[in-house]
Amino acid sequence: MRAVFFIKKICTFVSMQKNETNSETSILTNLNDAQRAAVEFCDGPSLVIAGAGSGKTRVLTYKIAYLLEQGLPPYYILSLTFTNKAAREMKSRIAELVGEKKARSLWMGTFHAIFARILRKEGEAIGFKPNFTIFDTADSRNLIKLIIKDMKLDDKQYRQNAIHGQISKAKNSLITPAMYAANSELLEYDRRARQPQLFEIYQRYQNRLRAANSMDFDDLLMYTNILFRDHKDILEKYRNQFQYILVDEYQDTNFSQHLIVKQIADAHHRVCVVGDDAQSIYSFRGANIDNILNFKSNFPETKVFKLEQNYRSTQNIVNAANSLIRQNTEQIEKDVFSENEVGDKLEILGTFSDFEEGLVVANKIARMRLERHDTYSDFAILYRTNAQSRIFEDALRKKNIPYRIYGGKSFYQRKEIKDVISYFRLIVNPSDEEAFRRVINYPTRGIGNVTVGKIASSAELHNVSLWEVLSSPIEYNLEINAGARNRLATFQSLISGFIEQRDTISAYEIAQEVIKKSGISHEAYSDLTPEGLSRSQNIQELINAMEEFVSTRQEEGDENILLTDFLSEVSLLTDQDTEDDEEAQKVTLMTVHSAKGLEFNHVFVVGMEEDLFPSSMAKSENRGLEEERRLFYVALTRARKTCTVTYAKSRFKNGQTNSAKISRFVMEIDQAYVSEESILNYSNKGTSSADDFWGTMRQQRVKRESLGRAATKDIAPQRAPERRGNIVSVNNAAPSMPLSQEAKELQVGNIIEHERFGRGEVTSIELSGNDRRAFVEFESAGKKQLLLKFAKFNIIE
DNA sequence: TAACACTTGTTTTTT
DNA sequence: ACAAGTGTTA
Numbered sequence: 001m002r003a004v005f006f007i008k009k010i011c012t013f014v015s016m017q018k019n020e021t022n023s024e025t026s027i028l029t030n031l032n033d034a035q036r037a038a039v040e041f042c043d044g045p046s047l048v049i050a051g052a053g054s055g056k057t058r059v060l061t062y063k064i065a066y067l068l069e070q071g072l073p074p075y076y077i078l079s080l081t082f083t084n085k086a087a088r089e090m091k092s093r094i095a096e097l098v099g100e101k102k103a104r105s106l107w108m109g110t111f112h113a114i115f116a117r118i119l120r121k122e123g124e125a126i127g128f129k130p131n132f133t134i135f136d137t138a139d140s141r142n143l144i145k146l147i148i149k150d151m152k153l154d155d156k157q158y159r160q161n162a163i164h165g166q167i168s169k170a171k172n173s174l175i176t177p178a179m180y181a182a183n184s185e186l187l188e189y190d191r192r193a194r195q196p197q198l199f200e201i202y203q204r205y206q207n208r209l210r211a212a213n214s215m216d217f218d219d220l221l222m223y224t225n226i227l228f229r230d231h232k233d234i235l236e237k238y239r240n241q242f243q244y245i246l247v248d249e250y251q252d253t254n255f256s257q258h259l260i261v262k263q264i265a266d267a268h269h270r271v272c273v274v275g276d277d278a279q280s281i282y283s284f285r286g287a288n289i290d291n292i293l294n295f296k297s298n299f300p301e302t303k304v305f306k307l308e309q310n311y312r313s314t315q316n317i318v319n320a321a322n323s324l325i326r327q328n329t330e331q332i333e334k335d336v337f338s339e340n341e342v343g344d345k346l347e348i349l350g351t352f353s354d355f356e357e358g359l360v361v362a363n364k365i366a367r368m369r370l371e372r373h374d375t376y377s378d379f380a381i382l383y384r385t386n387a388q389s390r391i392f393e394d395a396l397r398k399k400n401i402p403y404r405i406y407g408g409k410s411f412y413q414r415k416e417i418k419d420v421i422s423y424f425r426l427i428v429n430p431s432d433e434e435a436f437r438r439v440i441n442y443p444t445r446g447i448g449n450v451t452v453g454k455i456a457s458s459a460e461l462h463n464v465s466l467w468e469v470l471s472s473p474i475e476y477n478l479e480i481n482a483g484a485r486n487r488l489a490t491f492q493s494l495i496s497g498f499i500e501q502r503d504t505i506s507a508y509e510i511a512q513e514v515i516k517k518s519g520i521s522h523e524a525y526s527d528l529t530p531e532g533l534s535r536s537q538n539i540q541e542l543i544n545a546m547e548e549f550v551s552t553r554q555e556e557g558d559e560n561i562l563l564t565d566f567l568s569e570v571s572l573l574t575d576q577d578t579e580d581d582e583e584a585q586k587v588t589l590m591t592v593h594s595a596k597g598l599e600f601n602h603v604f605v606v607g608m609e610e611d612l613f614p615s616s617m618a619k620s621e622n623r624g625l626e627e628e629r630r631l632f633y634v635a636l637t638r639a640r641k642t643c644t645v646t647y648a649k650s651r652f653k654n655g656q657t658n659s660a661k662i663s664r665f666v667m668e669i670d671q672a673y674v675s676e677e678s679i680l681n682y683s684n685k686g687t688s689s690a691d692d693f694w695g696t697m698r699q700q701r702v703k704r705e706s707l708g709r710a711a712t713k714d715i716a717p718q719r720a721p722e723r724r725g726n727i728v729s730v731n732n733a734a735p736s737m738p739l740s741q742e743a744k745e746l747q748v749g750n751i752i753e754h755e756r757f758g759r760g761e762v763t764s765i766e767l768s769g770n771d772r773r774a775f776v777e778f779e780s781a782g783k784k785q786l787l788l789k790f791a792k793f794n795i796i797e
Numbered sequence: 798t799a800a801c802a803c804t805t806g807t808t809t810t811t812t
Numbered sequence: 813a814c815a816a817g818t819g820t821t822a
Contacts, residue, residue: 083812112812137811217812284810385809387813407811441798448798572812593810615809631810654807655813804818 027062027069027097031055038272038305039063042244045265045299047292048274051336052321052637053312053599056274060246061090063272064106065097067244078242078264079108080257082249084573086597087113090248104556107242111257112217113572115224118238119215120568125231126223128213131564133425134571135209135216138413139434140164147204157194158201166195167202171218172254172286174225177203211465212433221256228263239267249597250275250295254286262298269299277332278325281593281631283623293332308336310637312599314343316673317643321636323670328626346636347644348666348678354388354607354651358395361604361646365587366399368602368642376402378601380588382635384613387653388606389589396587406590412573416524416535417542421570423514427498428564430467437466443523446487451480471496494518507566508550511543592635603639605632608647609660632665746774751796754778759796 028036035055038048039062050056060079068074081087087109095103107114120130135143144160144167170180180186181199190198209215215223228235245265247253250273253261265271273295280289296302310318318338325331351357365379381392386407396403411417419442425435441447458476459469469476470492473485480488494517501510515521524536549569550561558565588600607613613632618624636643651660671679746752750762760778 110812220812281810282812285812387808444799446798450798591810612809617809628809652813798822800820800822802818802820805816807813807815 027065031058031062032309034305034307034309035059035062038307039066041303041305042067042270042272045269045295045302046272046305047250047295047302048272048305048307049292049332049334050274050276050307051310051334052276052279052634053310053318053338054307054336055309055311056248056276056307057086057090057093057597059307060248060274061093061097063246064090065094068094068098068102072244074102074105075107076241076243077106077108077246078114078244079106079246080111080114080248080261081108082110082252082597084110084113086248110572111253111260112220115260116215116220116568116572119220119223119227122227122231122234123223125234126227127210128215128223129429131213131429133212133214133429133432133435133567134220135214135434136413136571137164137217138418140205140216142434142437143208144201144205147201147208151197151201151204153197153201158197163195163198163201166198167205168218169286170202171216171222172256174222174256174259176222176226177206208433211431211463213429213431214434218256221254221260224260225256225263228260235263236267239264243268243270245271247271247273248275249279251277251280251289251292252282252287253291254288255291256286258288258291265299269301271299277330278328278334278630279596279634281596281627281634283627289330293330306334308334310336310338311340312640313338313637314340314641316343316345317636317639320346320643320669320673321633323673324629324636324665324668325633327668328629330626344642345673345675346669346678347642347675348681349644349646350662350681351646351648352650353657354391354648355395357606357646357648358391359398361392361606361644362395362399362401364604364644365396365401365602372601372641374601375585376587377585379604380590380595380598380600380602380638381604381606382590382592382595382638383606384592384615384631385607386591388612392589392606401587402585403587403589404584406588407594410573411538411541412570414535414538416538420511420515420520420539420542421567423498423518423520424511424563424567426467426495427502427510427514428567430495430499431465433466436470439518440491443519445491445519447484447491451484451488454478454480467495502563504560506550506561507563508543508547508561510563511546515539515543592631595638596634599638599640601639601641602644603635603642604644604646605635606646607651608632608645608663608666609651610663612651612660613663614665629665629668632663746795752776753794753796 028039031039032055035058038046038059042063048056048059050059064077064079067077079087079090081090091103091106091108094106109117116134119128120132123130123132141160141164144163145155148155148158148160148163170186175183175186177199180202187196187199190196209219228238242264245261247261252275261271261273273292275292277289277292280287280292283289296304313321315338318336322336349360351360361381365376368374369376369379383389383392389405389407393403393405412421419438422435422438425432426439429435437452440452455466455469455478458478459466462469462476464476469478470488473480473488478485497517498510498514501513505513520539521536524532524539527533527535546566549566553561553565588598592605611619614625614628618628636645645666647662647666648660650657652658746762746765748762748765751759752762753759754776758778760776762774762776764775
């Protein structure tokens with residue numbers, strides 16, 4: 001209560017001395033007018049529309065620092081971010097401004113992390129024990145698969161991923177199973193979609209989760225809403241505590257998240273949301289752009305601030321991105337501009353194949369690094385799908401360029417790690433069905449599907465957890481033979497032993513016990529295959545991480561760090577959260593989605609082809625298409641200095657090479673901001689689509705090569721020779737790519753040392769397009785053609 | 798029950 | 813290409 005007055009006082013205090021520069025307002029001098037205005041306004045709801053690169057994080061950081069500096073206790077501030085990483089970074093920046101101690105007691109984190117913490121404390125009010133475990137996506141899907149099987153439904157008609165998506169959507173819209181079953185519109189929709197039983201799957205899924213004392217990601221938000229809805233005393237408590245709420249990336253919140261914010265903020269309206277509608281890219285996950293578009297109607301007295309000056313990028317990049325996003329219809333009007341240098345124009349490079357795309361990018365990175373005296377960490381390659389990373393990895397490795405990949409399978413999703421973590425989950429929460437199923441026969445101990453099936457049906461019959469059946473097999477009439485019974489009893493006492501230690505010894509200590517006694521370490525160490533080795537390394541890494549977790553927490557003053565502490569921390573971590581070594585000079589490879597909020601001097605947006613970017617999935621709906629366009633906008637605006645956009649004429653996908661067409665988005669960029677060479681390459685499209693860029697000569701050659709194949713599409717470049725690693729393929733891409741010094745000087749008769757083929761003599765050189773190719777007789781590798789633009793070799797004599 | 802060969806579908810993005 | 817699922821054999 002006192003805090004309410006407190007805030008009012010701060011605000012009047014500040015507005016009185018707005019124009020003075022004394023020590024109290026000193027932090028504000030680092031801000032521009034718009035930013036400062038947004039920071040200073042703290043007596044009501046505010047919406048900060050922050051264009052790309054306009055200092056959004058800066059505003060949030062300074063705003064929090066500002067509130068703290070004025071004396072508002074940190075634990076009164078709730079600050080919600082989109083990723084753990086963002087939270088961590090913001091925290092450390094605030095610590096620099098106001099000191100470590102205050103920063104540490106801020107409530108700052110992702111929606112999921114913060115409300116998981118609150119649910120652990122308050123969950124008993126809605127029937128959850130504080131040791132509940134969290135199902136990740138894979139766990140959820142496994143459970144859904146089991147349910148579909150139990151219900152004897154056709155798994156082609158009810159595909160687990162689709163079902164999970166539907167359930168997730170329902171949860172994010174706060175539709176409980178009961179509401180779902182009562183909603184004739186939804187039922188009708190499902191009937192038409194030939195999934196009439198969907199509501200029952202949802203129902204059962206939710207029951208099973210509850211029986212397992214577990215929540216999935218969406219539950220963390222949904223149950224928070226339910227908790228606040230049904231327990232006003234608890235809501236009141238947090239309303240009083242969170243006197244000021246800040247939300248980052250508001251354009252990516254879903255209804256469930258929005259309502260949590262609203263429920264808390266309704267008491268005092270001191271809420272500041274920051275976002276950019278032009279960067280809303282998560283609607284597939286239920287994010288609702290309307291949250292930001294309609295924020296004002298929820299809080300009518302909302303003050304809107306617009307940050308329009310981009311400090312990140314050159315004028316060319318900002319203008320190019322603006323010209324793209326202008327094609328969208330739904331957006332808040334704003335005028336993002338840059339006063340940085342005009343900078344280089346965008347470069348658009350078409351290549352013959354995805355393979356060549358990799359080489360072109362790798363080469364350009366190598367060249368630019370030297371020309372511009374930048375480090376590898378100034379470069380990023382951004383793609384639409386994780387599957388595209390492979391080809392760039394190969395190309396970079398070939399050129400000895402260090403890189404770091406984000407995304408894909410995260411550390412915690414690796415099988416061996418999930419297995420170990422499942423032991424932890426079962427120990428902390430023996431009801432956890434997924435964990436139980438995962439570990440009961442890992443390492444193999446002769447308990448197969450049949451036995452597990454018996455336990456499961458008995459558990460369902462008696463309405464208890466699998467663990468309880470396992471613990472009292474006789475009581476629950478478990479009919480199995482003596483051998484199986486023995487093995488079950490051994491497993492049961494193994495886990496019971498861990499459970500007894502769970503609350504006394506540290507997370508690190510119990511983890512070591514688990515590895516040893518469960519037989520995991522024995523199995524891991526006896527596997528000497530390369531994969532086995534990497535698996536035991538991963539397990540070791542997990543143990544090391546736990547040791548570090550325990551010791552840092554102890555240094556911070558906590559005493560006994562239990563397994564449950566570690567588990568609740570780790571369940572919400574993703575790959576993005578693994579500490580990156582700042583010093584490492586590596587090229588960054590990631591999806592555009594995970595690049596949100598980051599920036600690099602030089603950005604390569606790759607794979608700009610129809611059906612890939614925009615993805616074929618998104619194209620059917622206009623809204624989907626606009627989201628893809630925003631995604632491309634996000635990609636372009638990551639760049640500070642240069643931006644290169646690439647596409648390939650053919651791409652290997654799902655075991656097949658398909659011909660591809662340049663993305664419509666590339667055409668939408670105003671050509672005034674695109675380098676002239678690039679324009680020549682792609683702009684004369686309209687005349688004949690088959691005749692663009694590549695020139696007739698090249699296509700004819702390709703057709704000749706693919707002769708005899710049924711070529712239904714315009715080109716069907718099957719198994720390009722480069723797949724095998726020989727750099728002999730057609731190419732005339734990358735007009736901007738100059739030959740290396742070596743390549744320029746190369747003459748017939750030279751002896752060269754090639755990176756892979758070894759020594760060889762140049763027998764002839766010919767011109768192909770605007771490039772040269774050399775025919776080389778290698779001592780061991782035989783006759784090869786080298787494309788001088790790409791070939792890596794030294795002239796020996 | 799487990800190990801293996803064979804078939805099938807699958808890919809958008811992530812807390 | 814690849815992973816997951818299915819079926820066959822020991």
